[in-house]
Amino acid sequence: MGDRLTQLQDAVDELAQQFVACIHYIHRHHNLETLGPNDVIRELPKDAEQEERKLPTGFSGNANRQCVVDSHPADVFKAAQVELAQDLITKEQQIEYLISILPGLDNSERDQERNIKELEDELKSAEAQHQEAIQEKKDIMSNLDEVIRSIRRP
Amino acid sequence: MADPNENQEMQDMDQITSTWPHPPPFYKDFTADNLARLADLKRERAETSNPPSNSTPKPDSKDGDDLLSQRLTGLPPNLSNLQPPLPPDEGAWRIFGDPYRLVQPLPKLEEGGEIRPVVANGGLLADGERDDKHFDRATVLKRIAKSLLLNFLELVGVLGQNAMDAADKVKDIRDLFYNFHHLINEYRPHQARESLIATMQSQLDRLRAETTAIRDSKEKVERMLEGLGSLKIDQEEVAATVTGGTGAATASTTAGKGMGELEGEMWGMLVDPAN
Numbered sequence: 001m002g003d004r005l006t007q008l009q010d011a012v013d014e015l016a017q018q019f020v021a022c023i024h025y026i027h028r029h030h031n032l033e034t035l036g037p038n039d040v041i042r043e044l045p046k047d048a049e050q051e052e053r054k055l056p057t058g059f060s061g062n063a064n065r066q067c068v069v070d071s072h073p074a075d076v077f078k079a080a081q082v083e084l085a086q087d088l089i090t091k092e093q094q095i096e097y098l099i100s101i102l103p104g105l106d107n108s109e110r111d112q113e114r115n116i117k118e119l120e121d122e123l124k125s126a127e128a129q130h131q132e133a134i135q136e137k138k139d140i141m142s143n144l145d146e147v148i149r150s151i152r153r154p
Numbered sequence: 155m156a157d158p159n160e161n162q163e164m165q166d167m168d169q170i171t172s173t174w175p176h177p178p179p180f181y182k183d184f185t186a187d188n189l190a191r192l193a194d195l196k197r198e199r200a201e202t203s204n205p206p207s208n209s210t211p212k213p214d215s216k217d218g219d220d221l222l223s224q225r226l227t228g229l230p231p232n233l234s235n236l237q238p239p240l241p242p243d244e245g246a247w248r249i250f251g252d253p254y255r256l257v258q259p260l261p262k263l264e265e266g267g268e269i270r271p272v273v274a275n276g277g278l279l280a281d282g283e284r285d286d287k288h289f290d291r292a293t294v295l296k297r298i299a300k301s302l303l304l305n306f307l308e309l310v311g312v313l314g315q316n317a318m319d320a321a322d323k324v325k326d327i328r329d330l331f332y333n334f335h336h337l338i339n340e341y342r343p344h345q346a347r348e349s350l351i352a353t354m355q356s357q358l359d360r361l362r363a364e365t366t367a368i369r370d371s372k373e374k375v376e377r378m379l380e381g382l383g384s385l386k387i388d389q390e391e392v393a394a395t396v397t398g399g400t401g402a403a404t405a406s407t408t409a410g411k412g413m414g415e416l417e418g419e420m421w422g423m424l425v426d427p428a429n
Contacts, residue, residue, distance in 0.1 A: 005338050005345050012299075012334050019306050019327070023313070092303050099295045102341065104348035112347040119354040126361045133368040140372050140379075147379060 008098040015091045022084045029072040029080070180235035192236045195229070260339055270329050291341060298334050305330060 002010075034040070072080065104112065229237075245256040309323040 009338050016331055092299055095299045096296050099292050103345055105292050115351050123358050126358055130361055130365045133365045137368050137372050140375050
């Protein structure tokens with residue numbers, strides 16, 4: 001947790017990551033269609049696919065990997081799409097909320113400077129009063145000390 | 155700052171395992187005596203140079219001129235390190251091998267390459283002064299956030315139709331992200347000032363609460379003392395009757411009662427001022 005601006009920046013970065021994640025999901029798990037009567041869906045050997053999965057993301061075998069599609073059933077795919085879309089909307093709303101609570105949106109720079117100057121003056125006077133009060137407290141305590149010392153047993 | 159630290163590091167090469175370098179050796183000069191002497195010297199110097207106006211040097215003024223005028227030259231060696239060094243002339247210095255600058259301007263959006271700015275002229279007025287009241291940052295930011303979503307939707311659509319056309323859309327999204335971050339970073343000084351205001355306000359509140367608390371306890375003790383004063387008089391009267399000799403039994407009981415009360419109040423007061 002940082003300040004609000006940092007939170008906002010993190011949220012925007014997360015939104016960008018979600019964009020990538022969405023495209024990645026659709027890219028990996030869409031269903032396969034035949035475009036003409038002569039097309040056949042090529043069956044990849046299972047072990048080759050698993051080999052593919054072991055490779056770390058961003059590995060150089062990109063061209064090869066693009067062929068690998070792990071089709072999800074239509075209902076699962078649809079539900080996942082809906083969830084991703086909802087997550088995107090949620091994140092966007094978070095961003096808007098964070099924007100609306102940014103500190104001092106109504107203050108211009110001049111307002112702020114005036115405010116700081118006023119506070120500085122008030123702090124100085126408060127500090128003086130504080131010292132005064134401490135001094136009074138010291139006086140009254142020494143007074144009390146005297147009284148206590150002056151008490152004798154009758 | 156750089157030189158003493160580096161020297162110190164060189165001297166302490168054998169202790170290179172410690173997390174932080176040792177403090178520069180002149181930290182021992184910062185004694186209460188030395189600081190008081192420096193303050194005296196400053197006052198003297200100020201009085202001799204320009205007598206009436208500047209007799210009480212303002213410790214809060216941070217103007218460069220004031221700082222310069224208050225710098226004393228020809229100090230004894232044990233005092234020379236008590237004054238902060240001047241800011242570097244050319245505005246740049248090195249510390250721990252890294253270069254630093256006094257002014258660190260935010261790089262302009264256009265300088266970073268072919269990023270298209272969303273807000274023309276970065277929200278600056280013609281005279282270069284920012285006008286936050288007319289330039290509604292929050293609205294712009296919200297608009298960019300919505301544009302991001304819309305552009306993403308378009309990107310997915312384009313990818314579905316013809317993936318070769320997606321490059322332009324990706325570029326749009328990238329520009330929007332850059333713009334968003336740039337606007338946020340521009341706002342950082344504003345937030346810093348805002349935090350400063352909040353900190354000062356809380357400090358002020360705390361100080362005032364403390365002052366009232368002290369005043370309250372002081373008044374309490376005062377009232378106690380007054381009460382004690384009247385009690386004492388009672389007791390003296392009682393003591394007088396006791397020494398008078400007549401009706402010793404009744405008098406001693408009242409005296410005993412008076413003592414008990416007195417002790418109770420005294421204990422109460424002994425506890426109170428500590429609060």
